[in-house]
Amino acid sequence: DSGVTQxxxxxxxxxxxxxxLRCSPRSGDLSVYWYQQSLDQGxxxxxxxYNGEERAKGNILERFSxxxxxxxxxxxxxxxxxxxxxxxxxxxxxxxxxxxxxGPGTRLTVT
Amino acid sequence: SxxxxxxxxxxxxxxxxxxxxxxxxxxxxxxxxxxxxxxGRGLVHLILIRSNEREKxxxxxxxxxxxxxxxxxxxITASRxxxxxxxxxxxxxxxxxxIFxxxxxxxxxx
Numbered sequence: 001d002s003g004v005t006q007x008x009x010x011x012x013x014x015x016x017x018x019x020x021l022r023c024s025p026r027s028g029d030l031s032v033y034w035y036q037q038s039l040d041q042g043x044x045x046x047x048x049x050y051n052g053e054e055r056a057k058g059n060i061l062e063r064f065s066x067x068x069x070x071x072x073x074x075x076x077x078x079x080x081x082x083x084x085x086x087x088x089x090x091x092x093x094x095x096x097x098x099x100x101x102x103g104p105g106t107r108l109t110v111t
Numbered sequence: 112s113x114x115x116x117x118x119x120x121x122x123x124x125x126x127x128x129x130x131x132x133x134x135x136x137x138x139x140x141x142x143x144x145x146x147x148x149x150x151g152r153g154l155v156h157l158i159l160i161r162s163n164e165r166e167k168x169x170x171x172x173x174x175x176x177x178x179x180x181x182x183x184x185x186x187i188t189a190s191r192x193x194x195x196x197x198x199x200x201x202x203x204x205x206x207x208x209x210i211f212x213x214x215x216x217x218x219x220x221x
Binding site for chain 2: 002004031033035042043044045048055056058088090092094096097098099100101102103104105107
């Protein structure tokens with residue numbers, strides 16, 4: 001158990017819908033990272049927050065947004081969902097720019 | 112794409128043998144990390160090597176880093192069936208974000 005929790009574990013929704021994925025980092029970790037894992041794109045970095053502020057942005061679509069709250073938990077919002085958004089979404093946390101601790105992931109299926 | 116490449120894509124060995132995986136990356140790094148993923152589950156951090164280090168050991172793991180060639184290798188010695196998993200290298204720069212390779216799927220046969 002990494003200490004990072006993600007909810008929900010599975011999510012099935014229809015195209016055009018909006019979903020919110022939630023992540024609670026390890027106690028004391030200020031950085032939260034979001035990654036997407038799909039068969040065709042592999043593991044892709046989406047976005048990083050550090051103590052509530054956006055720190056780095058990767059291959060994140062405009063339809064996706066994220067935020068980190070004062071209690072350090074983070075949410076990833078995915079809207080106008082398309083079939084190609086079906087993937088595993090991971091959250092990771094770290095205390096510094098070193099090893100990251102990954103949550104179990106949310107498996108999103110868009111039908 | 113910034114993604115690194117890993118080689119081989121798949122590796123099948125017998126228990127007790129050594130497994131070697133190679134990784135190449137594209138940008139300058141602060142460190143390079145290796146992660147393991149068991150079948151669709153979360154990634155587990157294995158080992159980190161800093162850009163000024165050339166070799167690092169942790170238990171049965173040995174990692175090398177050649178920054179001039181932008182490459183790294185992971186050696187797992189005396190492999191076990193429980194080592195069956197996908198292995199990913201990930202390069203990390205100033206912000207800490209990880210750029211992953213495509214992964215090597217390792218199967219260790221009992």
